Amino acid sequence: xxxxxxxxxxxxxxxxxxxxxxxxxxxxxxxxxxxxxxxxxxxxxxxxxxxxxxxxxxxxxxxxxxxxxxxxxxxxxxxxxxxxxxxxxxxxxxxxxxxxxxxxxxxxxxxxxxxxxxxxxxxxxxxxxxxxxxxxxxxxxxxxxxxxxxxxxxxxxxxxxxxxxxxxxxxxxxxxxxxxxxxxxxxxxxxxxxxxxxxxxxxxx
Numbered sequence: 001x002x003x004x005x006x007x008x009x010x011x012x013x014x015x016x017x018x019x020x021x022x023x024x025x026x027x028x029x030x031x032x033x034x035x036x037x038x039x040x041x042x043x044x045x046x047x048x049x050x051x052x053x054x055x056x057x058x059x060x061x062x063x064x065x066x067x068x069x070x071x072x073x074x075x076x077x078x079x080x081x082x083x084x085x086x087x088x089x090x091x092x093x094x095x096x097x098x099x100x101x102x103x104x105x106x107x108x109x110x111x112x113x114x115x116x117x118x119x120x121x122x123x124x125x126x127x128x129x130x131x132x133x134x135x136x137x138x139x140x141x142x143x144x145x146x147x148x149x150x151x152x153x154x155x156x157x158x159x160x161x162x163x164x165x166x167x168x169x170x171x172x173x174x175x176x177x178x179x180x181x182x183x184x185x186x187x188x189x190x191x192x193x194x195x196x197x198x199x200x201x202x203x204x205x
Contacts, residue, residue, distance in 0.1 A: 100118065102120050103121055103122060105123045105124070106122070106123075106125065108125070108126050108127060108128065109128065110127075110128050111128050111129050111131065112126065112129075112130055112131070114131070114132050114134075114136075115134065116133075116134060118132075
């Protein structure tokens with residue numbers, strides 16, 4: 001049929017159009033069908049629009065980009081061989097339930113907010129702020145290559161070694177060992193015994 005159309009009206013049911021003996025059916029125009037069953041490969045050179053639900057009973061392979069305008073629910077595992085980007089208004093990546101486990105390096109170009117436990121087995125590079133709503137526990141060494149500012153109390157349960165100058169305001173120490181010179185700019189109060197193993201020089205009264 002040249003420049004025409006085929007109209008097949010379904011009666012009580014059953015198959016209304018069959019291409020037998022391994023032949024091919026080529027439809028170049030717009031086609032609307034209620035039920036379409038394809039037992040072999042199907043090639044669509046233009047847009048495919050599905051008005052209802054789409055159920056795939058086997059694997060899905062997409063060789064080009066996929067754009068999804070609403071929610072994607074995955075009941076299994078998501079394996080990503082490249083990067084994951086969040087392009088919403090805030091650029092947020094949320095995990096509402098369960099843990100997030102990162103086996104390799106993690107590079108964050110924006111803020112990260114952790115309300116509960118975060119476990120990272122590899123390196124973590126933060127290019128912006130890190131905000132932890134609860135306790136942050138580090139089982140290994142912590143290396144800071146810049147200044148550290150603490151706005152609340154600092155509690156150290158073991159030894160603290162300072163190789164440079166220690167500047168402090170009012171401080172209470174259970175034990176203080178100083179191997180070099182120590183300068184106290186204001187009053188030094190000692191509630192316990194004081195033992196001096198060397199000379200004592202006093203320039204004032």
